[in-house]
Amino acid sequence: MDQHLLVFVTVADRQNFSRAAEELHMTQPAVSQYIHALERTIGTKLLERSNKYVRLNKAGEIVYHHAREILGLYTRMQSLVDDLMNTPSGHLTIGASYTYGEYVLPHVIARLRQYYPMITPTITIHNSTVIAELVAKRQLDVGIVEGEYVDEKMCVEPFADDRMYLIASPEHRLAGQSEVSIDELMKETWIVREEGSGTREAAEKMFRQLQFTPHKRMEFGSTQVIKESVEAGLGISLLSYWAIRKERKLGTLCTLKVTGTPVTRDFSLVTKSEEFHTKALDIFMDLIRTHVPEGAHT
Structure with missing residues (x-):
């Protein structure tokens, strides 16, 4: 993984060098050195700094967008290689609309953690449009959305009705x-x-x-x-x-x-089309497809 990109994304997310250094288990001077080195490589400043804040400038926004995608691809690549060891494990980023995410998904995650403790899920809850956009940008491995959603670049699979x-x-x-x-x-x-x-x-x-x-x-x-x-x-x-x-x-x-x-409406799984699935993602999607919430037919 390109450590420069990881440090840059962490600083941008935390908007603070000290908090980024703490999260990365690095010293603040080391974080600053990574940022300066990346800016020299790119050929321009990426962050606006003051005593009160650290913010992305226009060039920084471009680099940040692509850095998130590059880091996501690296994580997915590593997970696919790990799958060759036949051990379902790794990080899984899941997004869900408010209704499913707040009232049904916690029970699915409980089953996932019970049977596959080596899989570490991170959950994002937002409205359906935002969740689909995050999947499209590869900031989420999978999304669960409500209603009618169509996108030729995405794989949309209705799995339950509401x-x-x-x-x-x-x-x-x-x-x-x-x-x-x-x-x-x-x-x-x-x-x-x-x-x-x-x-x-x-x-x-x-x-x-x-x-x-x-x-x-x-x-x-x-x-x-x-x-x-x-x-x-x-x-x-x-x-x-x-x-x-x-x-x-x-x-x-x-x-x-x-x-x-x-x-009535559909709940649908949304993933990027023509992408490799990690074993962790396939396991999670199977759990979603087979999960029948209590009272589903009452």
């Missing part, structure tokens, strides 16, 4: 109705996720299918905040079964009966 329900507070005026009309839904305040979220995509698709547009919306970047807001009576929302199953059991959230619901 049911999404309209939810409200048990004290909401629509709670307990045998059937909620579209006119009543239009009058409500809808609490939705941000653009790029698979949950937001599912809500917009439902609005089109039911042929109405909500008059009032509130947008939040967290499923947990949406649940708390709905419980507080601020509005209604569309969320995954996995996100609300505990609240339904506790009786703090209820589902509304509306024609055309629950809404």
Whole structure:
């Protein structure tokens, strides 16, 4: 591995020479020497330095982007060579959308660690669009995304479906109705996720299918905040079964009966096309495909 690139990426990530030196188990002068040597090789300064911060300049952003990809390729190469020893091991970078990542993935990781303790996973949770972009940039080995995702340069494999329900507070005026009309839904305040979220995509698709547009919306970047807001009576929302199953059991959230619901969507595995898979990645993907969460068919 090119130590110069590793040191540079660590300094850029930590935005501090001292913290980078500590993480790399090096002295601060040694870190500075590596950075100066890399800048001499590239032929220009890569970092803007002051007493308060260390930041990438324009040239640094270019080098950083490619350095991350080079280091990722090196790690993947090393993992593939290690696989020849028939020992599933190594680092595995996994990304997941909020719903799957927060409510299902921890149980899959627990199984992975139980049966394959030599595999070390690192988890990134973000909305589906960001996760797919990180996989495309080789900053993640695999991503789990929600909804409809198509990219010719990516391998997209649907592996499970998800049911999404309209939810409200048990004290909401629509709670307990045998059937909620579209006119009543239009009058409500809808609490939705941000653009790029698979949950937001599912809500917009439902609005089109039911042929109405909500008059009032509130947008939040967290499923947990949406649940708390709905419980507080601020509005209604569309969320995954996995996100609300505990609240339904506790009786703090209820589902509304509306024609055309629950809404179904896919969870998909996303990887780079035509790339070698490490044994660790293949094992993880098999665990994902075979994992049946508790209550999946209730």
